[in-house]
Amino acid sequence: MSQFKIVAFSGSLRKKSLNTAALHAAAELVPAGVSVEIVEIGDLPLYNEDLRIDGGYPPAPHRLREQVRAADAILISCPEYNYAVTPALKNALDWCSRPPSQPFAYKAVGIIGVAGGAAGTARAQSNLRNILVGLDAYAVNQPQVMIGAGHTKFDADGKFIDQQGRDFIKAHLEALVKLARQLKG
């Protein structure tokens, strides 16, 4: 079977983001034959319909749309800002949401999230799931990966050291690959 490719992005733009660190943990925990490519969303302009000229996209949004299109599945690490997804993440999803050939349609999407609070991004993930319905994407339902008190669960080098959380990410990735294969028929 050919290599299965997950394209991943983090809703946090900061260098020491725990959500981005969680994606690096995910890259270590994928099943055999699966790769994770972490892609950039910090260089996207703020969504502005005027930037779509003759239905075309500026370079950075075009690149992200093609990265999503080429992926077998998507993994989003979803921080929580004031009970919702971050503006960076919403901006990336908005750029991907417009025609032609909207790249999230019928894609399998995994969701993980790390927060400072005890709810572990539960509210932001709920918000994200709603947005993904609008993109006609299919999110993994279970197991959900909500990592609370995030600052206690990574070491000084940014390695995710919570074994229970690592087990949840691994199981979530297995469910993501299974869902993607089912959607492809």
Ligand SMILES: Cc1cc2nc3c(=O)[nH]c(=O)nc-3n(C[C@H](O)[C@H](O)[C@H](O)COP(=O)(O)O)c2cc1C
């Ligand atoms: C603007 C802002 C809003 C936040 N709102 C929440 C929140 O609603 N719930 C929560 O658990 N943490 C909240 N936090 C704390 C984040 O969970 C914490 O900073 C986390 O580490 C951010 O993810 P990152 O490490 O990937 O950047 C907020 C942080 C910022 C900067």
